[in-house]
Amino acid sequence: MSKVRNMNLADEGIKKIKWVQKHMPVLEHIKKEFERTKPFEGITIGSCLHLEPKTINLGLTLQAGGAEVAMTGCNPLSTHDDATAGGAALGLNMYGWREETEEEYYETINDVLDHKPDIIIDDGADMILVLHQERKKLLSNVKGACEETTTGVHRLEAMHADNALKIPLIAVNDAYTKYLFDNRYGTGQSTFDAIMGTTNMLIAGKTVVVCGYGWCGRGVAIRANGLGANVIVTEVDAIRALEARMDGYRVMPTKEAVKHADLLITVTGNINVVSGDDFKNMKDGCMLANSGHFNVEINRKDLENQSVSIEEVRESVEEFTMKDGRKIYLLADGRLVNLAAERGQGHPAEIMDLSFAAQALSAKYIIENDLDVGVIKSPDELDYKIAGLKLKSMGIEIDNLSDRQNEYLNNWQEGT
Numbered sequence: 001m002s003k004v005r006n007m008n009l010a011d012e013g014i015k016k017i018k019w020v021q022k023h024m025p026v027l028e029h030i031k032k033e034f035e036r037t038k039p040f041e042g043i044t045i046g047s048c049l050h051l052e053p054k055t056i057n058l059g060l061t062l063q064a065g066g067a068e069v070a071m072t073g074c075n076p077l078s079t080h081d082d083a084t085a086g087g088a089a090l091g092l093n094m095y096g097w098r099e100e101t102e103e104e105y106y107e108t109i110n111d112v113l114d115h116k117p118d119i120i121i122d123d124g125a126d127m128i129l130v131l132h133q134e135r136k137k138l139l140s141n142v143k144g145a146c147e148e149t150t151t152g153v154h155r156l157e158a159m160h161a162d163n164a165l166k167i168p169l170i171a172v173n174d175a176y177t178k179y180l181f182d183n184r185y186g187t188g189q190s191t192f193d194a195i196m197g198t199t200n201m202l203i204a205g206k207t208v209v210v211c212g213y214g215w216c217g218r219g220v221a222i223r224a225n226g227l228g229a230n231v232i233v234t235e236v237d238a239i240r241a242l243e244a245r246m247d248g249y250r251v252m253p254t255k256e257a258v259k260h261a262d263l264l265i266t267v268t269g270n271i272n273v274v275s276g277d278d279f280k281n282m283k284d285g286c287m288l289a290n291s292g293h294f295n296v297e298i299n300r301k302d303l304e305n306q307s308v309s310i311e312e313v314r315e316s317v318e319e320f321t322m323k324d325g326r327k328i329y330l331l332a333d334g335r336l337v338n339l340a341a342e343r344g345q346g347h348p349a350e351i352m353d354l355s356f357a358a359q360a361l362s363a364k365y366i367i368e369n370d371l372d373v374g375v376i377k378s379p380d381e382l383d384y385k386i387a388g389l390k391l392k393s394m395g396i397e398i399d400n401l402s403d404r405q406n407e408y409l410n411n412w413q414e415g416t
Protein backbone atom coordinates (compact mmCIF):
# COMPACT_ATOMS: atom_id res chain seq x y z
CA MET A 1 0.00 0.00 0.00
CA SER A 2 1.34 3.46 -0.87
CA LYS A 3 0.15 7.07 -0.99
CA VAL A 4 2.38 9.04 -3.35
CA ARG A 5 1.89 12.04 -5.68
CA ASN A 6 2.11 10.33 -9.08
CA MET A 7 2.96 6.71 -9.96
CA ASN A 8 3.74 7.81 -13.55
CA LEU A 9 7.04 9.15 -12.17
CA ALA A 10 8.15 5.63 -11.15
CA ASP A 11 10.51 4.99 -14.11
CA GLU A 12 12.31 8.29 -13.56
CA GLY A 13 12.53 7.50 -9.83
CA ILE A 14 13.96 4.02 -10.48
CA LYS A 15 16.61 5.53 -12.80
CA LYS A 16 17.71 7.85 -9.99
CA ILE A 17 17.71 5.01 -7.44
CA LYS A 18 19.94 2.93 -9.76
CA TRP A 19 22.34 5.88 -10.10
CA VAL A 20 22.83 6.27 -6.34
CA GLN A 21 23.21 2.50 -5.92
CA LYS A 22 26.37 2.75 -8.04
CA HIS A 23 27.77 5.22 -5.48
CA MET A 24 26.73 3.51 -2.24
CA PRO A 25 29.12 0.51 -2.19
CA VAL A 26 28.95 -0.12 1.58
CA LEU A 27 25.17 -0.26 1.59
CA GLU A 28 25.25 -2.51 -1.50
CA HIS A 29 27.64 -4.86 0.34
CA ILE A 30 25.29 -4.93 3.35
CA LYS A 31 22.32 -5.50 1.01
CA LYS A 32 24.02 -8.64 -0.39
CA GLU A 33 24.81 -9.83 3.15
CA PHE A 34 21.15 -9.27 4.14
CA GLU A 35 19.92 -11.17 1.04
CA ARG A 36 21.88 -14.19 2.26
CA THR A 37 21.16 -13.98 5.99
CA LYS A 38 17.62 -12.44 6.06
CA PRO A 39 17.93 -10.80 9.51
CA PHE A 40 14.53 -9.09 9.21
CA GLU A 41 12.35 -12.06 8.23
CA GLY A 42 8.89 -11.38 9.78
CA ILE A 43 9.97 -7.88 10.90
CA THR A 44 8.30 -4.60 9.93
CA ILE A 45 10.45 -1.46 9.77
CA GLY A 46 8.86 2.00 9.68
CA SER A 47 10.94 5.03 8.80
CA CYS A 48 10.58 8.80 8.91
CA LEU A 49 13.51 10.04 6.78
CA HIS A 50 13.95 12.52 3.92
CA LEU A 51 12.39 10.68 0.97
CA GLU A 52 14.75 10.75 -1.99
CA PRO A 53 16.65 8.11 -3.98
CA LYS A 54 19.38 7.35 -1.37
CA THR A 55 16.77 6.82 1.35
CA ILE A 56 14.79 4.52 -0.95
CA ASN A 57 18.01 2.52 -1.35
CA LEU A 58 18.12 2.10 2.44
CA GLY A 59 14.50 0.86 2.24
CA LEU A 60 15.48 -1.64 -0.46
CA THR A 61 18.41 -2.84 1.68
CA LEU A 62 16.09 -3.54 4.63
CA GLN A 63 13.62 -5.20 2.25
CA ALA A 64 16.44 -7.44 0.93
CA GLY A 65 16.92 -8.56 4.53
CA GLY A 66 13.33 -9.78 4.64
CA ALA A 67 11.64 -6.73 6.21
CA GLU A 68 8.30 -5.26 5.31
CA VAL A 69 9.22 -1.59 4.92
CA ALA A 70 6.95 1.47 5.32
CA MET A 71 8.46 4.92 4.78
CA THR A 72 7.40 8.53 5.18
CA GLY A 73 9.27 11.85 5.04
CA CYS A 74 10.69 13.81 7.97
CA ASN A 75 10.21 17.24 6.41
CA PRO A 76 7.13 18.51 4.52
CA LEU A 77 9.31 20.03 1.78
CA SER A 78 12.03 17.46 1.14
CA THR A 79 10.23 14.57 -0.58
CA HIS A 80 11.13 13.69 -4.18
CA ASP A 81 7.93 12.51 -5.86
CA ASP A 82 9.75 10.45 -8.50
CA ALA A 83 11.73 8.57 -5.85
CA THR A 84 8.64 7.71 -3.79
CA ALA A 85 6.87 6.43 -6.93
CA GLY A 86 9.99 4.38 -7.74
CA GLY A 87 10.10 3.00 -4.19
CA ALA A 88 6.42 2.05 -4.36
CA ALA A 89 6.95 0.29 -7.71
CA LEU A 90 9.80 -1.69 -6.11
CA GLY A 91 7.56 -3.00 -3.34
CA LEU A 92 8.09 -0.50 -0.50
CA ASN A 93 5.09 1.03 1.27
CA MET A 94 5.58 4.74 0.58
CA TYR A 95 3.63 7.57 2.20
CA GLY A 96 4.33 11.20 1.38
CA TRP A 97 4.69 13.87 -1.26
CA ARG A 98 6.50 17.17 -1.70
CA GLU A 99 4.88 20.21 -0.04
CA GLU A 100 2.72 18.45 2.50
CA THR A 101 0.55 20.49 4.84
CA GLU A 102 1.30 20.00 8.52
CA GLU A 103 -1.83 17.85 8.73
CA GLU A 104 -0.68 15.66 5.84
CA TYR A 105 2.80 15.38 7.37
CA TYR A 106 1.37 13.86 10.56
CA GLU A 107 -1.22 11.81 8.64
CA THR A 108 1.57 10.05 6.71
CA ILE A 109 3.53 9.42 9.92
CA ASN A 110 0.40 7.69 11.22
CA ASP A 111 0.07 5.74 7.95
CA VAL A 112 3.50 4.24 8.63
CA LEU A 113 2.64 3.52 12.27
CA ASP A 114 -0.49 1.69 11.04
CA HIS A 115 1.93 -0.98 9.77
CA LYS A 116 2.76 -1.72 13.45
CA PRO A 117 6.54 -1.45 13.10
CA ASP A 118 8.94 -3.57 15.16
CA ILE A 119 11.72 -1.09 14.43
CA ILE A 120 11.51 2.65 13.78
CA ILE A 121 14.13 4.70 11.95
CA ASP A 122 13.51 8.38 12.64
CA ASP A 123 15.13 11.68 11.66
CA GLY A 124 14.29 14.47 14.08
CA ALA A 125 12.19 12.26 16.42
CA ASP A 126 8.73 13.30 15.16
CA MET A 127 7.60 9.70 14.55
CA ILE A 128 8.86 8.53 17.95
CA LEU A 129 6.96 11.40 19.58
CA VAL A 130 3.71 10.53 17.79
CA LEU A 131 4.24 6.90 18.87
CA HIS A 132 4.61 7.93 22.53
CA GLN A 133 1.89 10.56 22.60
CA GLU A 134 -0.88 9.40 20.26
CA ARG A 135 -0.19 5.74 19.41
CA LYS A 136 0.80 4.37 22.83
CA LYS A 137 -0.83 0.99 22.17
CA LEU A 138 1.82 0.29 19.52
CA LEU A 139 4.71 0.84 21.96
CA SER A 140 4.78 -2.80 23.08
CA ASN A 141 5.43 -3.93 19.45
CA VAL A 142 8.52 -1.77 19.10
CA LYS A 143 11.81 -3.56 19.77
CA GLY A 144 13.83 -0.40 19.30
CA ALA A 145 14.45 2.69 17.22
CA CYS A 146 17.31 4.46 15.49
CA GLU A 147 17.71 8.25 15.31
CA GLU A 148 19.48 9.91 12.39
CA THR A 149 20.24 13.45 13.49
CA THR A 150 21.80 15.54 16.28
CA THR A 151 18.65 17.38 17.32
CA GLY A 152 16.60 14.19 17.26
CA VAL A 153 19.12 12.57 19.63
CA HIS A 154 18.95 15.63 21.93
CA ARG A 155 15.14 15.48 21.98
CA LEU A 156 15.19 11.76 22.80
CA GLU A 157 17.82 12.14 25.51
CA ALA A 158 15.66 14.86 27.09
CA MET A 159 12.67 12.52 26.83
CA HIS A 160 14.64 9.73 28.53
CA ALA A 161 15.80 12.11 31.30
CA ASP A 162 12.09 12.80 31.96
CA ASN A 163 11.41 9.03 32.08
CA ALA A 164 9.13 9.51 29.08
CA LEU A 165 11.05 7.30 26.62
CA LYS A 166 9.62 3.76 26.58
CA ILE A 167 11.80 2.06 23.96
CA PRO A 168 15.52 1.37 23.37
CA LEU A 169 17.07 3.95 21.06
CA ILE A 170 20.30 3.80 19.09
CA ALA A 171 21.72 7.28 18.48
CA VAL A 172 22.95 6.56 14.96
CA ASN A 173 23.90 10.23 14.60
CA ASP A 174 26.59 9.64 17.23
CA ALA A 175 28.32 6.90 15.23
CA TYR A 176 31.74 8.14 14.04
CA THR A 177 30.90 7.04 10.50
CA LYS A 178 27.82 9.28 10.69
CA TYR A 179 28.54 12.67 12.25
CA LEU A 180 32.19 12.99 11.24
CA PHE A 181 31.25 12.63 7.58
CA ASP A 182 27.52 13.33 7.09
CA ASN A 183 27.24 16.34 9.40
CA ARG A 184 30.59 17.79 8.36
CA TYR A 185 31.39 16.95 4.72
CA GLY A 186 27.81 16.15 3.71
CA THR A 187 26.29 19.36 5.08
CA GLY A 188 29.29 21.37 3.88
CA GLN A 189 28.86 20.29 0.28
CA SER A 190 25.08 19.94 0.02
CA THR A 191 24.41 23.32 1.64
CA PHE A 192 26.47 25.15 -0.97
CA ASP A 193 25.21 22.90 -3.77
CA ALA A 194 21.67 23.99 -2.85
CA ILE A 195 22.44 27.68 -2.22
CA MET A 196 24.41 28.09 -5.44
CA GLY A 197 21.87 26.12 -7.49
CA THR A 198 19.01 28.12 -6.01
CA THR A 199 20.50 31.60 -6.37
CA ASN A 200 23.04 31.24 -9.22
CA MET A 201 25.26 33.57 -7.19
CA LEU A 202 28.99 33.78 -6.55
CA ILE A 203 30.43 32.89 -3.13
CA ALA A 204 33.99 34.17 -3.73
CA GLY A 205 34.58 37.56 -2.18
CA LYS A 206 31.42 37.44 -0.08
CA THR A 207 31.21 37.54 3.70
CA VAL A 208 29.57 34.31 4.87
CA VAL A 209 28.38 34.13 8.48
CA VAL A 210 28.10 30.59 9.88
CA CYS A 211 26.01 30.40 13.07
CA GLY A 212 27.11 27.36 15.08
CA TYR A 213 30.53 25.67 14.89
CA GLY A 214 29.52 22.10 15.57
CA TRP A 215 30.04 19.31 13.06
CA CYS A 216 27.76 20.88 10.46
CA GLY A 217 29.14 24.38 11.06
CA ARG A 218 32.70 23.17 10.52
CA GLY A 219 31.73 21.61 7.21
CA VAL A 220 29.91 24.73 6.04
CA ALA A 221 32.80 26.98 7.10
CA ILE A 222 35.44 24.83 5.35
CA ARG A 223 33.50 24.87 2.09
CA ALA A 224 32.72 28.61 2.33
CA ASN A 225 36.43 29.27 2.85
CA GLY A 226 37.35 26.99 -0.04
CA LEU A 227 34.95 28.86 -2.32
CA GLY A 228 36.74 32.11 -1.53
CA ALA A 229 34.42 33.62 1.07
CA ASN A 230 35.46 35.62 4.10
CA VAL A 231 34.02 33.53 6.95
CA ILE A 232 32.67 34.76 10.29
CA VAL A 233 31.56 32.21 12.91
CA THR A 234 29.11 32.83 15.77
CA GLU A 235 28.94 30.48 18.78
CA VAL A 236 27.62 30.19 22.34
CA ASP A 237 30.23 27.58 23.36
CA ALA A 238 33.61 29.06 24.34
CA ILE A 239 35.64 26.00 23.28
CA ARG A 240 34.04 25.78 19.87
CA ALA A 241 34.44 29.53 19.40
CA LEU A 242 38.14 29.17 20.22
CA GLU A 243 38.47 26.32 17.72
CA ALA A 244 36.81 28.42 15.03
CA ARG A 245 39.24 31.27 15.74
CA MET A 246 42.26 28.96 15.53
CA ASP A 247 40.88 27.42 12.35
CA GLY A 248 41.30 30.90 10.92
CA TYR A 249 37.83 32.45 11.05
CA ARG A 250 36.64 35.69 12.63
CA VAL A 251 34.40 35.09 15.67
CA MET A 252 31.91 37.60 17.05
CA PRO A 253 28.38 37.77 18.49
CA THR A 254 25.52 37.26 16.05
CA LYS A 255 24.24 40.81 16.52
CA GLU A 256 27.63 42.10 15.22
CA ALA A 257 28.08 39.43 12.56
CA VAL A 258 24.74 40.16 10.86
CA LYS A 259 26.02 43.65 9.94
CA HIS A 260 28.73 42.08 7.74
CA ALA A 261 26.80 39.18 6.20
CA ASP A 262 26.23 38.80 2.47
CA LEU A 263 25.09 35.25 3.19
CA LEU A 264 24.20 33.88 6.63
CA ILE A 265 23.75 30.15 7.30
CA THR A 266 22.41 28.74 10.58
CA VAL A 267 23.50 25.25 11.67
CA THR A 268 22.85 25.21 15.42
CA GLY A 269 19.76 23.06 16.05
CA ASN A 270 18.56 25.96 18.18
CA ILE A 271 15.64 28.35 18.04
CA ASN A 272 15.67 32.15 17.30
CA VAL A 273 19.35 32.18 16.40
CA VAL A 274 18.59 35.10 14.08
CA SER A 275 15.65 37.21 15.20
CA GLY A 276 14.32 40.67 16.20
CA ASP A 277 16.81 43.50 15.67
CA ASP A 278 19.21 41.23 13.76
CA PHE A 279 17.09 41.87 10.64
CA LYS A 280 17.28 45.65 11.20
CA ASN A 281 21.08 45.50 11.15
CA MET A 282 21.48 43.46 7.96
CA LYS A 283 22.85 44.89 4.73
CA ASP A 284 20.66 45.40 1.69
CA GLY A 285 20.65 42.11 -0.28
CA CYS A 286 21.62 39.84 2.63
CA MET A 287 20.68 36.19 2.05
CA LEU A 288 19.56 33.88 4.82
CA ALA A 289 19.56 30.08 4.83
CA ASN A 290 19.18 27.39 7.48
CA SER A 291 20.89 24.02 7.25
CA GLY A 292 20.30 22.95 10.85
CA HIS A 293 16.92 21.93 12.16
CA PHE A 294 13.28 22.62 11.21
CA ASN A 295 12.30 26.20 10.34
CA VAL A 296 12.92 27.79 13.72
CA GLU A 297 16.58 28.86 13.61
CA ILE A 298 15.72 32.00 11.60
CA ASN A 299 12.65 33.68 13.11
CA ARG A 300 10.50 34.14 10.03
CA LYS A 301 7.68 35.84 11.98
CA ASP A 302 10.04 38.65 13.10
CA LEU A 303 11.25 39.07 9.52
CA GLU A 304 7.66 39.23 8.26
CA ASN A 305 6.69 41.79 10.91
CA GLN A 306 9.50 44.11 9.86
CA SER A 307 8.78 43.90 6.14
CA VAL A 308 6.24 45.69 3.95
CA SER A 309 6.03 43.03 1.25
CA ILE A 310 7.15 39.48 0.46
CA GLU A 311 7.59 38.16 -3.05
CA GLU A 312 8.87 34.83 -4.39
CA VAL A 313 11.47 36.18 -6.83
CA ARG A 314 12.95 32.80 -7.79
CA GLU A 315 12.09 29.22 -6.95
CA SER A 316 12.82 28.80 -3.18
CA VAL A 317 13.85 32.48 -2.82
CA GLU A 318 11.58 34.93 -1.00
CA GLU A 319 12.39 38.64 -1.13
CA PHE A 320 11.38 40.57 1.99
CA THR A 321 11.20 44.34 1.38
CA MET A 322 11.90 46.05 4.69
CA LYS A 323 10.28 49.28 5.88
CA ASP A 324 13.46 51.24 4.98
CA GLY A 325 13.55 49.73 1.49
CA ARG A 326 16.32 47.14 2.09
CA LYS A 327 15.78 43.70 0.59
CA ILE A 328 16.49 40.53 2.58
CA TYR A 329 16.26 37.10 0.97
CA LEU A 330 15.13 33.94 2.74
CA LEU A 331 15.87 30.60 1.05
CA ALA A 332 13.57 27.55 1.23
CA ASP A 333 11.24 29.09 3.83
CA GLY A 334 14.01 28.82 6.43
CA ARG A 335 13.79 24.99 6.29
CA LEU A 336 16.89 22.87 5.65
CA VAL A 337 18.18 24.47 2.48
CA ASN A 338 20.11 21.38 1.34
CA LEU A 339 16.93 19.30 1.28
CA ALA A 340 13.94 21.65 1.23
CA ALA A 341 15.04 23.99 -1.57
CA GLU A 342 13.61 22.89 -4.93
CA ARG A 343 17.24 22.40 -6.08
CA GLY A 344 18.28 20.68 -2.83
CA GLN A 345 19.53 17.17 -3.48
CA GLY A 346 20.63 16.35 0.07
CA HIS A 347 24.03 14.95 0.85
CA PRO A 348 26.10 13.18 -1.81
CA ALA A 349 25.43 9.46 -2.28
CA GLU A 350 28.92 8.50 -1.04
CA ILE A 351 28.14 10.22 2.27
CA MET A 352 24.66 8.77 2.77
CA ASP A 353 26.31 5.40 2.00
CA LEU A 354 27.99 5.69 5.43
CA SER A 355 24.98 7.09 7.33
CA PHE A 356 22.57 4.51 5.94
CA ALA A 357 25.03 1.65 6.41
CA ALA A 358 25.05 2.73 10.08
CA GLN A 359 21.22 2.71 10.07
CA ALA A 360 20.98 -0.73 8.43
CA LEU A 361 23.49 -2.34 10.82
CA SER A 362 21.92 -0.62 13.85
CA ALA A 363 18.50 -1.98 12.88
CA LYS A 364 20.03 -5.47 12.70
CA TYR A 365 21.71 -4.88 16.08
CA ILE A 366 18.29 -4.14 17.61
CA ILE A 367 16.93 -7.46 16.32
CA GLU A 368 19.93 -9.43 17.58
CA ASN A 369 20.17 -7.85 21.05
CA ASP A 370 17.64 -7.45 23.80
CA LEU A 371 18.29 -3.77 24.52
CA ASP A 372 17.19 -1.84 27.60
CA VAL A 373 15.02 1.27 27.35
CA GLY A 374 17.32 4.28 26.94
CA VAL A 375 19.63 5.96 24.47
CA ILE A 376 22.86 4.23 23.39
CA LYS A 377 25.53 5.19 20.87
CA SER A 378 25.72 2.86 17.93
CA PRO A 379 28.34 0.19 18.83
CA ASP A 380 31.98 0.78 17.77
CA GLU A 381 32.15 -2.64 16.08
CA LEU A 382 29.56 -1.43 13.54
CA ASP A 383 31.52 1.78 12.96
CA TYR A 384 34.75 -0.12 12.27
CA LYS A 385 33.01 -2.54 9.91
CA ILE A 386 31.56 0.39 7.92
CA ALA A 387 34.84 2.34 7.84
CA GLY A 388 36.71 -0.80 6.72
CA LEU A 389 34.24 -1.51 3.92
CA LYS A 390 34.34 2.13 2.78
CA LEU A 391 38.15 2.19 2.63
CA LYS A 392 38.10 -1.09 0.69
CA SER A 393 35.58 0.32 -1.78
CA MET A 394 37.94 3.30 -2.26
CA GLY A 395 40.94 1.00 -2.86
CA ILE A 396 42.69 2.30 0.26
CA GLU A 397 44.75 0.03 2.52
CA ILE A 398 46.05 0.99 5.96
CA ASP A 399 48.70 -0.40 8.30
CA ASN A 400 48.15 -2.97 11.05
CA LEU A 401 49.80 -2.79 14.47
CA SER A 402 52.62 -5.33 14.87
CA ASP A 403 52.63 -7.53 17.99
CA ARG A 404 55.53 -5.47 19.35
CA GLN A 405 53.65 -2.19 18.75
CA ASN A 406 50.57 -3.57 20.43
CA GLU A 407 52.61 -4.66 23.40
CA TYR A 408 54.33 -1.22 23.58
CA LEU A 409 51.06 0.68 23.48
CA ASN A 410 49.64 -1.38 26.33
CA ASN A 411 52.75 -1.26 28.52
CA TRP A 412 53.39 1.23 31.33
CA GLN A 413 56.90 0.06 32.30
CA GLU A 414 58.90 1.08 29.21
CA GLY A 415 60.22 4.68 29.61
CA THR A 416 63.05 6.76 28.12
Ligand SMILES: NC(=O)c1ccc[n+]([C@@H]2O[C@H](COP(=O)([O-])OP(=O)(O)OC[C@H]3O[C@@H](n4cnc5c(N)ncnc54)[C@H](O)[C@@H]3O)[C@@H](O)[C@H]2O)c1
Nearest residue numbers: 149150151212214215216235236237268269270291292293
Ligand atom coordinates in the same frame (compact mmCIF):
# COMPACT_ATOMS: atom_id res chain seq x y z
N1 LIG B 1 21.26 19.88 6.87
C1 LIG B 1 21.56 18.63 7.13
O1 LIG B 1 21.51 17.76 6.27
C2 LIG B 1 22.00 18.26 8.51
C3 LIG B 1 22.92 17.22 8.68
C4 LIG B 1 23.28 16.86 9.98
C5 LIG B 1 22.73 17.54 11.06
N2 LIG B 1 21.82 18.54 10.85
C6 LIG B 1 21.25 19.32 11.96
O2 LIG B 1 22.09 20.49 12.08
C7 LIG B 1 22.11 20.94 13.44
C8 LIG B 1 23.56 21.00 13.94
O3 LIG B 1 24.09 19.70 14.00
P1 LIG B 1 25.57 19.43 14.54
O4 LIG B 1 25.79 17.97 14.43
O5 LIG B 1 26.51 20.38 13.92
O6 LIG B 1 25.36 19.81 16.08
P2 LIG B 1 26.44 20.26 17.14
O7 LIG B 1 25.81 20.11 18.46
O8 LIG B 1 27.74 19.59 16.85
O9 LIG B 1 26.65 21.83 16.82
C9 LIG B 1 25.72 22.83 17.06
C10 LIG B 1 26.52 24.07 17.49
O10 LIG B 1 25.65 25.19 17.52
C11 LIG B 1 26.02 25.98 18.65
N3 LIG B 1 24.90 26.86 19.01
C12 LIG B 1 23.78 26.56 19.71
N4 LIG B 1 23.01 27.65 19.84
C13 LIG B 1 23.65 28.66 19.20
C14 LIG B 1 23.34 30.02 18.98
N5 LIG B 1 22.22 30.58 19.47
N6 LIG B 1 24.23 30.77 18.28
C15 LIG B 1 25.38 30.24 17.80
N7 LIG B 1 25.72 28.93 17.98
C16 LIG B 1 24.85 28.15 18.66
C17 LIG B 1 26.38 24.96 19.71
O11 LIG B 1 27.18 25.52 20.73
C18 LIG B 1 27.12 23.91 18.89
O12 LIG B 1 28.52 24.13 18.85
C19 LIG B 1 21.24 19.93 14.21
O13 LIG B 1 19.95 20.44 14.29
C20 LIG B 1 21.24 18.71 13.34
O14 LIG B 1 20.14 17.90 13.57
C21 LIG B 1 21.46 18.93 9.60
Ligand SMILES: N[C@@H](CCSC[C@H]1O[C@@H](n2cnc3c(=O)[nH]cnc32)[C@H](O)[C@@H]1O)C(=O)O
Nearest residue numbers: 050074075123124148149293294345346347
Ligand atom coordinates in the same frame (compact mmCIF):
# COMPACT_ATOMS: atom_id res chain seq x y z
N1 LIG C 1 13.76 16.28 10.14
C1 LIG C 1 14.42 17.50 10.60
C2 LIG C 1 15.77 17.16 11.08
C3 LIG C 1 17.02 17.57 10.36
S1 LIG C 1 17.41 16.54 9.03
C4 LIG C 1 19.10 16.34 9.07
C5 LIG C 1 19.46 14.95 8.63
O1 LIG C 1 19.18 14.80 7.24
C6 LIG C 1 19.97 13.76 6.77
N2 LIG C 1 20.19 13.93 5.33
C7 LIG C 1 20.98 14.84 4.70
N3 LIG C 1 20.95 14.65 3.38
C8 LIG C 1 20.13 13.60 3.16
C9 LIG C 1 19.72 12.92 1.98
O2 LIG C 1 20.07 13.25 0.86
N4 LIG C 1 18.86 11.87 2.16
C10 LIG C 1 18.40 11.49 3.38
N5 LIG C 1 18.78 12.09 4.50
C11 LIG C 1 19.64 13.13 4.39
C12 LIG C 1 21.28 13.85 7.53
O3 LIG C 1 21.73 12.55 7.84
C13 LIG C 1 20.93 14.68 8.76
O4 LIG C 1 21.27 14.06 9.97
C14 LIG C 1 14.27 18.59 9.57
O5 LIG C 1 13.88 18.29 8.44
O6 LIG C 1 14.46 19.77 9.88
